[in-house]
Amino acid sequence: xxxxxxxxxxxxxxxxxxxxxxxxxxxxxxxxxxxxxxxxxxxxxxxxxxxxxxxxxxxxxxxxxxxxxxxxxxxxxxxxxxxxxxxxxxxxxxxxxxxxxxxxxxxxxxxxxxxxxxxxxxxxxxxxxxxxxxxxxxxxxxxxxxxxxxxxxxxxxxxxxxxxxxxxxxxxxxxxxxxxxxxxxxxxxxxxxxxxxxxxxxxxxxxxxxxxxxxxxxxxxxxxxxxxxxxxxxxxxxxxxxxxxxxxxxxxxxxxxxxxxxxxxxxxxxxxxxxxxxxxxxxxxxxxxxxxxxxxxxxxxxxxxxxxxxxxxxxxxxxxxxxxxxxxxxxxxxxxxxxxxxxxxxxxxxxxxxxxxxxxxxxxxxxxxxxxxxx
Amino acid sequence: xxxxxxxxxxxxxxxxxxxxxxxxxxxxxxxxxxxxxxxxxxxxxxxxxxxxxxxxxxxxxxxxxxxxxxxxxxxxxxxxxxxxxxxxxxxxxxxxxxxxxxxxxxxxxxxxxxxxxxxxxxxxxxxxxxxxxxxxxxxxxxxxxxxxxxxxxxxxxxxxxxxxxxxxxxxxxxxxxxxxxxxxxxxxxxxxxxxxxxxxxxxxxxxxxxxxxxxxxxxxxxxxxxxxxxxxxxxxxxxxxxxxxxxxxxxxxxxxxxxxxxxxxxxxxxxxxxxxxxxxxxxxxxxxxxxxxxxxxxxxxxxxxxxxxxxxxxxxxxxxxxxxxxxxxxxxxxxxxxxxxxxxxxxxxxxxxxxxxxxxxxxxxxxxxxxxxxxxxxxxxxxxxxxxxxxxxxxxxxxxxxxxxxxxxxxxxxxxxxxxxxxxxxxxxxxxxxxxxxxxxxxxxxxxxxxxxxxxxxxxxxxxxxxxxxxxxxxxxxxxxxxxxxxxxxxxxxxxxxxxxxxxxxxxxxxxxxxxxxxxxxxxxxxxxxxxxxxxxxxxxxx
Numbered sequence: 001x002x003x004x005x006x007x008x009x010x011x012x013x014x015x016x017x018x019x020x021x022x023x024x025x026x027x028x029x030x031x032x033x034x035x036x037x038x039x040x041x042x043x044x045x046x047x048x049x050x051x052x053x054x055x056x057x058x059x060x061x062x063x064x065x066x067x068x069x070x071x072x073x074x075x076x077x078x079x080x081x082x083x084x085x086x087x088x089x090x091x092x093x094x095x096x097x098x099x100x101x102x103x104x105x106x107x108x109x110x111x112x113x114x115x116x117x118x119x120x121x122x123x124x125x126x127x128x129x130x131x132x133x134x135x136x137x138x139x140x141x142x143x144x145x146x147x148x149x150x151x152x153x154x155x156x157x158x159x160x161x162x163x164x165x166x167x168x169x170x171x172x173x174x175x176x177x178x179x180x181x182x183x184x185x186x187x188x189x190x191x192x193x194x195x196x197x198x199x200x201x202x203x204x205x206x207x208x209x210x211x212x213x214x215x216x217x218x219x220x221x222x223x224x225x226x227x228x229x230x231x232x233x234x235x236x237x238x239x240x241x242x243x244x245x246x247x248x249x250x251x252x253x254x255x256x257x258x259x260x261x262x263x264x265x266x267x268x269x270x271x272x273x274x275x276x277x278x279x280x281x282x283x284x285x286x287x288x289x290x291x292x293x294x295x296x297x298x299x300x301x302x303x304x305x306x307x308x309x310x311x312x313x314x315x316x317x318x319x320x321x322x323x324x325x326x327x328x329x330x331x332x333x334x335x336x337x338x339x340x341x342x343x344x345x346x347x348x349x350x351x352x353x354x355x356x357x358x359x360x361x362x363x364x365x366x367x368x369x370x371x372x373x374x375x
Numbered sequence: 376x377x378x379x380x381x382x383x384x385x386x387x388x389x390x391x392x393x394x395x396x397x398x399x400x401x402x403x404x405x406x407x408x409x410x411x412x413x414x415x416x417x418x419x420x421x422x423x424x425x426x427x428x429x430x431x432x433x434x435x436x437x438x439x440x441x442x443x444x445x446x447x448x449x450x451x452x453x454x455x456x457x458x459x460x461x462x463x464x465x466x467x468x469x470x471x472x473x474x475x476x477x478x479x480x481x482x483x484x485x486x487x488x489x490x491x492x493x494x495x496x497x498x499x500x501x502x503x504x505x506x507x508x509x510x511x512x513x514x515x516x517x518x519x520x521x522x523x524x525x526x527x528x529x530x531x532x533x534x535x536x537x538x539x540x541x542x543x544x545x546x547x548x549x550x551x552x553x554x555x556x557x558x559x560x561x562x563x564x565x566x567x568x569x570x571x572x573x574x575x576x577x578x579x580x581x582x583x584x585x586x587x588x589x590x591x592x593x594x595x596x597x598x599x600x601x602x603x604x605x606x607x608x609x610x611x612x613x614x615x616x617x618x619x620x621x622x623x624x625x626x627x628x629x630x631x632x633x634x635x636x637x638x639x640x641x642x643x644x645x646x647x648x649x650x651x652x653x654x655x656x657x658x659x660x661x662x663x664x665x666x667x668x669x670x671x672x673x674x675x676x677x678x679x680x681x682x683x684x685x686x687x688x689x690x691x692x693x694x695x696x697x698x699x700x701x702x703x704x705x706x707x708x709x710x711x712x713x714x715x716x717x718x719x720x721x722x723x724x725x726x727x728x729x730x731x732x733x734x735x736x737x738x739x740x741x742x743x744x745x746x747x748x749x750x751x752x753x754x755x756x757x758x759x760x761x762x763x764x765x766x767x768x769x770x771x772x773x774x775x776x777x778x779x780x781x782x783x784x785x786x787x788x789x790x791x792x793x794x795x796x797x798x799x800x801x802x803x804x805x806x807x808x809x810x811x812x813x814x815x816x817x818x819x820x821x822x823x824x825x826x827x828x829x830x831x832x833x834x835x836x837x838x839x840x841x842x843x844x845x846x847x848x849x850x851x852x853x854x855x856x857x858x859x860x861x862x863x864x865x866x867x868x869x870x871x872x873x874x875x876x877x878x879x880x881x882x883x884x885x886x887x888x889x890x891x892x893x894x895x896x897x898x899x900x901x902x903x904x905x906x907x908x909x910x911x912x913x914x915x916x917x918x
Contacts, residue, residue: 026831026834026835026851027831027834027835028767028834028835029836038763039763039764039766039767042761042763042764043758043761043764043767046757046758046761046764047758050754050757050758053754054750054751054754057721057722057725057750058747058750060725060729061725061728061743061746061747064725064728064729064730064731064733065728065733065743068664068728068729068730068731068732068733069732069733069734070665070732070733070734071734074730074731074732074733075732076664076665076666076730076731076732077666077730077731078666078667079669079730080666080667080668080669080670080671080727081669081670081671081672081673082669082670082726085726086670086673086719089718089719089722090715090718090719093714093715093718094715097711097712097714097715100711100761101707101708101711104707104761104762104763104764105704105707107763108700108703108704108707108762108763109700111763111766112700112703127540151449152449152450152843153449153450154449154450154451158448158449158846160846161845162448162845162846163448163843163844163845164845186535186540187533187535187536187539187540188533188535188536188630190695190769190770192770192838194767194836197766197767198766199695199766199767199769199770200695200697201695201696201697203624203630203631203696203697204535204624204625204630205624205625205628205629205630206624206630206631206697208696208697209697222836223836223838223841223845224838225769225770225771225838226533226770227459227528227529227533227536227839227840228536229459229527229528229536229540230455230456230459231455232455232459232840232841233455233838233840233841233842233843233844234455234843297456298522298523300523300540300542326625328539329539329540
């Protein structure tokens, strides 16, 4: 039968194409950690097992289809069961599975051993950015999508790392065991970097654990893997792995900047500098929901431009930003933004897009309020 | 075969009294009312099948919106909010509106005919369970027009995205799912009652055709898990409207609990959508191999084993939520075990063909494609079962490729195979061979062009449910989109086949296929409105 031959040719062609496809970088990356290589080899073993079984099973099937065609005058046999054969083809797959389960179990045990870490990082998912906190170091920052909106809308050419670039990557030292503690401030997110073979859900109310020991310096890119709302596709993860000395330098610079930020909360800020800082914070943190022009996105996200509650009740405005709104999508920014950032963004919202409150909120006020709540 | 005597001629078979006994003394309703009030299993089966076909095209249009947006990187046609509504509605409609009702429709038509019963055991309930569906899905579709849009949290609707952060229309989504769930439960009760009570005298359980067996087991799965779905969506309803905190961590609730409950329903649900497909293929392959099904008993036991295992594997959907190591290992091992009974089925089908006398009529083409393509989906399922590797596969297009291979080139192809197989019985005419072959080949090419590249985009690192993607995924997505449109458009040929087949074509005798053995081939083609009012004589094949 002609159609049958076409089909067989197609099957052979795809069987031949598969290794080519795998060789040319369409496959799972081998990655840069011991665990990622273990996972890669499990993946390849099970893949080849499937290929071999597939060749045998489909081979037997197409042989039968070809050999026992009605059009060739084939007469059907009458057998319809065979206990020995049936026992064999139940047992052999079982043995293959047991053979597969052994290395898989070993790898899984290694992946679950996050003990004796050299460095602890708290990873917090937020709609739609990641926040990284180096525990015990006093260093924390958020990491936002770095791709400009014009590239997404097609108004400018897409860059090499389109959608896989951030404003501030997570910097990690190579050779160290880094424990990742993952949680979320809102919905479930999932932190994933294929080259590191780490994918772990970040769940509100839970702290999940995973770990990574990167062996080669480099920049490794990934994305949020769990649907988390509107901008799920725009929430990349970028890890920059550097040598230890470089990491120490970076960390020292970070600590100094954090100290200066904390000290600057005590001084008096002018309206202009609050506005420019506020615009920056708003773009990184608030614009995804409330829109860059403050027009909001009803029914979930109210407009800020021309919002009378915001303009008439500065106290409530500040409380909303610090504590969030229970039962809604508005998170509390008490721990994720510094007093300077909160003061700046509140000031900005009160004076941007035609809002004319004219007043400014001082970082020192915010710092006092947060300190007062803590008592 | 002695078991395939023509039905005894009874007065009810004549068209003059087509209304049957139930309507004696009343004029049979006409027009709309006839379909609204019908309690006949064949008419209700037809309604189910037409409903499912309609939903298949609506869900298909949603899928094509998704594929059109993903044809190129960047946001061109739709915004992310709407994109998320499209992926969600596509999944919900295909699962609950297309695949499940198609199988129920086939069961309505064929189960009574295959066991020699005059009708379903509970005909009025049958009518009610069908008419719940249009109501449920009109409600579901109407959410797209509500403020804030329709469901946008994926067909798995994970909390708290589907509760605290959901659009206001979510309560309507919950209500519609309740209605669809009630419909499924009632349908399942009806099928169990029919199979257990109305078999022809002499037909033991182990004499039943496999389609009947797989549906009996599927119906028990439905009764076991649909109430769990009802429970979990009711908890969502409470969280959204009445201030409870089942899934809200801020109130002491547990978002992971949602996933346990959902997948305790969801995994058996996956088998609800594939077991009847096994039954259809197990009818078609012997017919066109002109040889009895190999390993009938082991087919039944394998189906039961898959059904039982399906309650013990749910957390393989949750390998990266942070389960304890012991749980990961348990669910990895049980999941791998499923490969054994599934393998037995595939081996049995091939052993049936071995030394048969095989011909390639349209139903056989679809059934053969099912075996190959379903096995491909089975292979990727085996890969996904390896928990450490799942840390890389999870929530990527590799998973999308996997479950579409099982559901589209798998379950849907089996449904199409079943439709081609039984169309002569339903309409009295053979479907056009030429058109059927065009439909088959275009579908095979389209479906594989759509879903095979998704394996690669997933392995290369593309997460699922994203409206825009990085540049290394461009080629795969372009291929998938072209394949998607080809597959979608070629389904219009199927509609054409059906219309032509209803209107005319080569006349089919009672036994439309040379090698067909089951009881449905003993009644005339087209099957009269009422069949087996006197139970047929049934002589089991010798085991």
